[in-house]
Amino acid sequence: MKVSYYPGCSLHATGKEYDQSMKAISRALNIELKEVDDWSCCGASSAHATNFDLSIALSARNLILAEKDAMDVMVPCAACFNRFKTAEHHLKADKDLKTKIEGVVGAKYQGGIAIRNPIDILYNDIGIDTLEKKAVKPLKGLKPVSYYGCLLLRPPEVCEFENYENPFMLDKMMAAIGADVKMWSYKTDCCGGSLAISKTAIVVDMCDKLMSAAKEADANCVVTACPLCMANLDMRPSEGMKLPIFYFSELIALAMDLPGAADTFKSHIFDPRPLLTELGLI
Amino acid sequence: METFLEEVNKKIHGAPLQRCYHCRKCTAGCPMAAHMEYNPNKVIKMIQNGQRDKVLNSSTIWMCLSCETCITRCPNQVDIASMMDALRQMAIQNGTVREANVLKFHESFLAGMKFGGRINEPMMMVQYKLKSGDYFSDAMLGLDMFLKGKLALLSPRTKDMKSVRNIFEKTKLR
Ligand code: SF4
Ligand code: SF4
Numbered sequence: 001m002k003v004s005y006y007p008g009c010s011l012h013a014t015g016k017e018y019d020q021s022m023k024a025i026s027r028a029l030n031i032e033l034k035e036v037d038d039w040s041c042c043g044a045s046s047a048h049a050t051n052f053d054l055s056i057a058l059s060a061r062n063l064i065l066a067e068k069d070a071m072d073v074m075v076p077c078a079a080c081f082n083r084f085k086t087a088e089h090h091l092k093a094d095k096d097l098k099t100k101i102e103g104v105v106g107a108k109y110q111g112g113i114a115i116r117n118p119i120d121i122l123y124n125d126i127g128i129d130t131l132e133k134k135a136v137k138p139l140k141g142l143k144p145v146s147y148y149g150c151l152l153l154r155p156p157e158v159c160e161f162e163n164y165e166n167p168f169m170l171d172k173m174m175a176a177i178g179a180d181v182k183m184w185s186y187k188t189d190c191c192g193g194s195l196a197i198s199k200t201a202i203v204v205d206m207c208d209k210l211m212s213a214a215k216e217a218d219a220n221c222v223v224t225a226c227p228l229c230m231a232n233l234d235m236r237p238s239e240g241m242k243l244p245i246f247y248f249s250e251l252i253a254l255a256m257d258l259p260g261a262a263d264t265f266k267s268h269i270f271d272p273r274p275l276l277t278e279l280g281l282i
Numbered sequence: 283m284e285t286f287l288e289e290v291n292k293k294i295h296g297a298p299l300q301r302c303y304h305c306r307k308c309t310a311g312c313p314m315a316a317h318m319e320y321n322p323n324k325v326i327k328m329i330q331n332g333q334r335d336k337v338l339n340s341s342t343i344w345m346c347l348s349c350e351t352c353i354t355r356c357p358n359q360v361d362i363a364s365m366m367d368a369l370r371q372m373a374i375q376n377g378t379v380r381e382a383n384v385l386k387f388h389e390s391f392l393a394g395m396k397f398g399g400r401i402n403e404p405m406m407m408v409q410y411k412l413k414s415g416d417y418f419s420d421a422m423l424g425l426d427m428f429l430k431g432k433l434a435l436l437s438p439r440t441k442d443m444k445s446v447r448n449i450f451e452k453t454k455l456r
Contacts, residue, residue, distance in 0.1 A: 009401035012438075040399040040440040045348055046391035048367055050374060052293065054453040058395075061449060090295060097295075104452045106445065154350035155361070164354060190313045190349035197410065198383045199345070202317055 001125060003116070004066045004073040005033035008080040009041050015077065015227030017264035021249035022076050022118060024258050028134070029126050033074065036066045042083040045194045056097070057104045059087035063115070064107045072114040074121060076249075078226035082151035082159065084115045089158045117152055118249065119225055120161070123169040131176045135255040138178025141279035144223040144246070145184045145214045146170040147233070151226060153188055164188065170248055174223055177255035184217040186210055193228035196236060207236040211243055220275060223248050234269045244272030254281060286334045293368035296361040302326045308352035308362050318342040322352055322362045325369075335378075343369040344381030375455055386413040396450050399440025 011019035026033050043058035063084060066073040075081040091098045092111055102108055122131065148167050156164040165188060171181045191210060192203035210233065214222055221244040224230050234245045245268070253261040254276075262282045265272050276282040291298045302323065309321040319342045320328065328337050337343070343366050352362040370385075379385050390409035394401050440446055 009403075012400070013403045038441050040446050041395045041401050043395070044391065044401075046388035049348060049370055050367075050385070050388050050392070051371060051453060051455055052295070052367060054392075054449065057449045057453055058446075061445065094295065104449055106448065150347075150349040150351070154354045155363075156354060190347055190351065192313070192347055194347050194349075195345070195384065197407075198381070198387045198414075202314075206313065 001030070001121075002032040002034065002071055003121070004036050004069045004071045004113070006036045006039055006062060006066060006073055006075045006080060006084075008039075008075070008077040009044075010077050010079070010227035010231075014231045015247075017250055017267060018076055018227055018230070018247045020264050021247060021253045021261070024260065025249055025252050025256065026118075028253075028256055028258055029122075029130070031074075031121065031126070034069055034071070036062060036073065037068070039065060042080040044079050044083065048083070048086070049194075053101070053104065055083065056087045056090055057101050059083045060091065060101050060109055061105050061107075063087060063113075064105060064109055067110050067113055070113065072116050072121075074116055074118055076118050076225070077228075078117070078149060078151035079228055081115065081117050082154075085158050085160070088115060117161070117225065119152070119169050119173070122252075123173060128172055128176045131173060131252065135177040135252075137255055137257040137281070139174075139251060139255050139279075139281060140178055142179045142251070142276075142281065143182055143218060143220045144174055144179055144251075145182045145217050145219040146174060146187060146248075147191075147210070147222050147224045147229060148187050149193075149224065149226045149229040150188070150190050151228070170223060170225065173248060174251065177252055179223075179251065182214075182217040182219045184213055184219070186213045191229050191232045193226075193232040196232050200236070203232065204236050204238060207233055208238055208241045211237045211241040214243055219243065221246060221272065223251060242270045244268070244270060244275050246272065286332045286337075287329050290329050290365060290368055290372075293371070294361055294364040296364055297359045299326050299329060299360060299365065301358040302356075302360045303358065305357065307355050307357065308360070311351045311355050313349060313351065314345045314347055318345050322346075325365070326360070326362070329365075337369060338373045338376050339378045339380055341380040343373060344379070344384040371455065383414045386410060389413065392450075396447060399443055399446045400438070 039062050043055045047055035153161050153164040174181045192206040196203045223246050309315050309323050319340050346366040350363045390406050394406040
C-alpha cells in the first residue's frame with residue numbers, strides 16, 4: 001500500500017527514533033511512504049490553547065497539502081494526529097468556519113482523505129498475523145505495559161480511534177511479536193506532557209505515579225505511540241523510578257530483526273540497552 | 283447585553299454549557315483537579331453566575347492539560363477542554379493571565395513556528411528561557427539531549443513561509 005506521510009516537528013528532533021523505526025518497518029511491510037510536500041507544524045497545544053482559528057488553519061494548511069497526493073495520510077505523532085482529526089471534525093461540521101478557514105489558508109479543503117495513525121494501519125491493514133509471521137526474533141522476556149495517553153483517543157467522536165477507555169491494538173501487536181504484555185489500568189491516563197516545561201514539579205509526580213503503576217503490574221518497560229509521552233516519561237520520572245520507554249515501531253523493527261534496529265536505542269535518555277542485553281535481544 | 287455564559291458558549295464550538303447538570307464526573311477524572319483553584323465543574327457554575335473577572339483571572343484555566351478526559355466522560359457532551367481553550371484566549375485578550383510562564387511557553391512555541399514553519403526545539407527553549415527568566419532548570423537535560431543528537435540544530439524549514447505567516451496574520455487576536 002502507499003500512503004502520504006506527515007512526520008511533524010517532533011519526529012525530526014526529540015522523536016527521531018520514531019521516524020527512523022517507522023520508516024524501517026514500513027519498508028519491510030511494503031507500506032510506501034510519500035512525505036507531504038512542504039509541510040509545516042500542526043500548531044500543537046500552543047495554538048489551540050491560545051487561538052482557536054489559528055489552530056484549525058495551521059492543521060488545515062497541512063491537510064490541504066496532503067490532499068494533493070490523494071492518499072490516506074499516516075500521522076505517527078499522536079499530537080499531530082489529534083490536531084488534524086480536530087480540524088477535520090470542525091471543518092466538516094461547520095460550513096461557515098470552513099469558508100473562513102479556507103480564506104485564511106488561501107485554498108480549498110475537500111475532506112476526502114483519511115487521517116490515520118500507524119497503529120490503525122498496522123493493526124487493520126497489515127494485520128496481527130503478518131506481524132507475528134515477520135517477527136523472526138520474538139521479544140522473549142520483554143514485559144511491556146502499553147501506554148496510549150490522551151491524544152490518540154480523546155475525544156472519541158473526534159479521534160474515531162478504538163475503545164477509548166480500554167484500547168487494545170497496541171497490546172495485541174506487542175503480543176504478536178512475542179512480548180509478554182502486562183495488564184494495567186493506566187493505559188489512557190494523562191502523563192502531563194503539555195505542562196512539562198512550565199509546571200515541572202506536578203508533571204514529575206504524574207510520571208512517577210505511572211512508573212510505579214507499571215512496576216506494580218510487573219512490567220519491565222513501557223511501550224507508547226506518542227512522542228510527547230515518550231519524551232516526558234523518558235526524561236521526567238524521579239531517579240530510581242524510571243523504566244525503559246519504547247516506541248512500538250522500535251520494538252517491531254527489533255522483532256523483525258531489521259538492519260540497524262538497535263541503533264535508535266542509544267539516543268534514549270534512559271538507556272534501554274542494559275535491559276535488552278540482559279534479555280539477549282540485542 | 284451578552285451574558286458571560288453566552289459569550290463563552292459562542293466560542294466553544296460544541297454543546298452549550300447549560301447542558302451541565304453538575305454531576306462532577308469531569309472533576310472526578312481530571313488529573314489536575316487537585317492543583318486547580320476551582321474544579322472544572324465549578325468553573326461552569328461560575329460562568330453561569332456571570333463571574334467573568336474571577337474566571338478570567340484564575341490559575342485553573344492555565345493548569346488544564348487539554349487531556350480531554352472531561353469531555354470524554356461527560357454524560358452531556360459538555361466540552362470543558364474547549365471551554366478552557368476559549369477562556370485562555372479571553373484571558374489573553376483581557377490582559378489577565380495568572381500563569382505567565384504557561385503563556386510564555388506557548389508564545390515561544392508559536393514564535394518559533396512563525397520563524398521557520400516547523401519547531402526548532404533548541405531555539406524554542408532558548409526563547410522560553412529568555413522570556414521566563416528560568417535559565418537553569420533542565421540545562422543538564424538539554425546537554426544530554428544535545429549529545430544524543432535529539433536536539434537537531436538545523437532542522438529544515440518550510441519553504442513557503444509566506445503562507446504560514448499569512449495564517450498568523452489573518453488569525454491574530456484583536
Ligand atoms: S461531567 Fe458534564 S454534566 Fe457532569 S459536572 Fe462535568 S460538565 Fe457537568
Ligand atoms: S482537559 Fe483539562 S479540565 Fe479536562 S480533565 Fe484534562 S486537565 Fe482536567
